[in-house]
Amino acid sequence: MGAWEVISLVVYGAIILLGLPSNALALYVFYCRAKAHLTPNLIYMINLCLSDLVFILFLPLKMLEMGPVEWPMPSFVCPLYNLIHFGTIYTSACFLTAVGVGRYLGAVYPIHYQVYKKPCYSCLISLGIWCLVGSHGLLIFALETARDANSTLFAGNDTSCYSEFSPDQMVFLAPVRLELSLVLFFLPLAITCFCYISCIRVLVGSHLHERKKRRAVRVAVATLMVFIFCFGPYNISHVAGFILRMDLWWRTVALLPSACNAFLDPLIFYFLSSAVDDGVTQVWLSLRQKYSSIRLKIALAHGKGKSHQEPSGVA
Template structure:
């Protein structure tokens, strides 16, 4: 195996080990909070966790592919896998943008935002994001399985997935990749940057408690930094590939930071967000209470069973 393959396996393995439990815990915390009060940003975060969880759950297939000389699954699963793998990357980016917009509206227009701060609107926005990303993914899926340019794009020989592309295949796919990056990354990046910069300016000039103000600023800076570092390299590769009209060699390297986003998102929520801290505390207290209740019932049942046993020995 090449050095980059080993590094990729290490990154994907770490993403599974960190991303699976952290996103599962985050999803459970958000679910518990939603039962009490369902807010727009909570809906976006739930969808973000679901997207990251799906991404993590199919990563073993990617690792299996890298460890084999040939694509280990039936050829039709390759474009389907790509649809899910890369689709969840872009849904995560879009839901991070939705969270940023919600925070911006709440900070800059708190009164007017209350009129539109309804769960049904956020559900519609979430459905719109899944549809937008899904429609782009289906377009690439159709191109990947098209047979009018000598072979399928990624699994034409039934032995490999994401094999080297011919000039005709690159010419067809490069504009689609560029449109994908512009609509699903660069536009959300511009919106997210504007929202968090404005949020930071409002927070710095507000009369909030200094500790809360610093924490909110850290969340904004950390989220924006993760957004750029995780999704930027792969989408920049789309732009470079379109300009050079070739399938650039470092695309598989550029996609690695996108995988890291799957476990960085919940880490940001855990350690920087006071709302998540409160949610985890409530869940922990709830679990302790349930554990104590079950333990008490077991103790009472055990004591009752012992008291009902016949006395031994001779009277």
């Protein structure tokens, strides 16, 4: 196993250790807030958490594939894993865009947005995002199964999948990757940049309290940076691969920042916002109250047990 495989395993392990608890906590916070007052952005953030959690839960399969122990991968695992692994990367990008559009409409058109700011619309948009990304994955599988079985894309050998493509395979695969990048990354990137730059311009010129203004601008800038630096390199490799008609060696390197997005979302996007700060505080206070209640019940039960034992001891 080479140095790059070791680095990748370390990065993926860190993503699991950091991303699993942070996304689970963020999901619980948003769920608690949604029970009190459901908003469109909460729906998008809940879906974003779910997408990141699904990505992280399937990440051990990637580590097994890259690990030093050869694991014969069942034939059905590779297509399923690739659909989930690459699909959740693009669903995360699309839900980040949906949050940005919601914030843009709320900041630039606050009155008109209230008319259409209904959770049912956000649920339909979320369903549409999942269907859009899922249909692209299923389309690849449909095109693949329609071709000669000897040119399969998803199982180069028994221990790895979706790697080491031949020139004939790249003729089919390069346009598909380009279409994925254009529809599911570059278009959302343009929309996200427009929305957050517009939000920043509105916030800077607003009469909002200076502390809240700085926090909102910080969240907007951090979200844009995460979007560009996490998803950008991987999708640029698709464009370069289409131009050169080859599978670039640095594509696996560019995939690592996309994976890092799974724990950067809650660390940067969620926990920089005041709404989540309040939510985490409420969760902490709720857990403390439950812990105190359990201790009180145990103490009362213990006291009752002692009171029942004392008379028999005196007799």
